Amino acid sequence: MEDITNHEQLENCIFVKTVLMLMVVAYHSMIFWGGDWFSVQPVAIESKLLKNIAFWLNSFHIYGFVFVAGYLFEYLKQEKNRYQEFRPFIVNKSKRLLIPYVFVAFAWVIPSTYVLDKFTLKEIFMKYILCTSPSQLWFLWMLFDVFIIVWWIYKWIKNDMIAIIISIISWGIGLFGCIFFDNIFCIWTAFSYIPYFILGMKIRDKRNCFLCKIPKQYFIIIQVVLFSTWQFTALKEEIIFKLLSLVFEYSTHILGALMAFYVLQWVAEKVNWKNNRFFMILSKYSMTIYLFHQQVIYYTITCFNGKINPYFNAFVNFIVALMVTFLISSVLMKFKWTRILIGEKK
Template sequence: MRLLFPFYIVSILWAIPAEIFIQGGSWTVIVKNFILAISPAQLWFLPMLFWIYLVFYFFSDFIERVPIHTILALYVILYIGKLFLNRYVPLNIFQISVSIEYLLYYYMGFLFRRANVAKNSRMKDCAVLISAFILEVIFLLLWIQVKNRFLIDLIQPLVCGFQVAAVLTISRIFRAEKLSVFHTFQKISKNSMGIYLFHQQILYASMKIFTNFSPLLFVAVNFTIAFGVSYGITVILRKGKVGKLMIGESNDLKFA
């Protein structure tokens, strides 16, 4: 519920009003994007994580017991089946289709944590990073040149999987966990959920107001405004029970 509460509350009180008054969205768009959660702006990751958490909650023992190659084989079957079924059934409703793809990335994080951030050899690290770079270049070239969307979708988890592995490798090499000792990092991390939940609609507004800038200044100004305002909103909301419920920090519905 700490995923679904923020999705519905932020949609109703924040994202939908912004869609109507800033973007000029129609009620047809509202129903499609938010009620059916087909394209709910930045909130898409909440229903996506909800489905993934359900899968790992009910199948955690199975995932622990079964060899990695078996899990990957099952994922390939599931993902290819999703691509074919998606032609006839709207699996993108409530982010089900995206959830199937992201199962792989969540599983990679699960393996990374289970391995207790074990060190690889320098050669393996280089192989991961180089492979991720080469695959990304190939994927971008195919994206530009190939019109067959099915082929792009088919190889996307492989490419993204290597990107995830590369990010995890870089974080381990540079020991990203050391950032946690910095006060600024702790403050941002503590409020990161709210920052993400509110930032996009602030960008909608600021990008309509602050337009006559050079590209670099345009990005800097709008990033600063979106980050600062969403951070401030989150800090205020975290002071009360309703606010904590809104950003997923509490399941407590008792306000007495």
């Protein structure tokens, strides 16, 4: 990646974000077979392969996206002199993240989920008003919280050692906060993701560091080894293995974020994605696809669970979710006021 120009790296972030969003849809298309997801439907035909692939995707896709968000934040704030004043910054992020949250939660997620899972008013209040577990929309509040927190501590994390200390403390706050307190407005989740955002900032700041020169396959090999070790230690009951599991989990996510960024940057240079009309439209719709996809998958699972091969079921989940949300996105992007509601520019 050392031969990729600065401009190309920034352009390729569009490719990276789009592919990662597609991986999220793929993950949700398969995670049903991992258990403890969409509990309304019991798994009719088990599949360990789908379960393991889903777990692996979950070890890096959102971490990679938060990494890219930090990478672009550093570019805009440090190199383009953006985000210098707090009020315009928070207004911008509210429009991009919180308005879509309110719109999608109440116009889509709550009503479409309620048809399948009759939750109570208290559950709606806790999950979607206090945002403790708002389905796929947790990502919006988490990212909003991360942006706000990092904006205030930005000067401190310019120092590498302080940045490492803050990252470790943030991870600890997120870990223990979720155990002892309600995850209101996804605040503890946000603290857990701050290290990956800071890592993205640092990679942008030191974009010619030694990591650029590492062969991309090494990222994949090391990440898969760490992931496998994490899964092994997580199954053990002894306290030493539980502690090791935390270390390997954190390491897996860090390597996963780096792997996602560097490998997809490399892939972006090998494929002619900028001249692919469908991919460019997909990149434009990727966030809206993310916002609406999960409930579509609920319905395809309800229709086909146990009636068809689980691998084909997962494929149907993915394709139907993309088709339906692509259609929704194309409609919402046609009008000024609906573009505002999904966080897009007027």
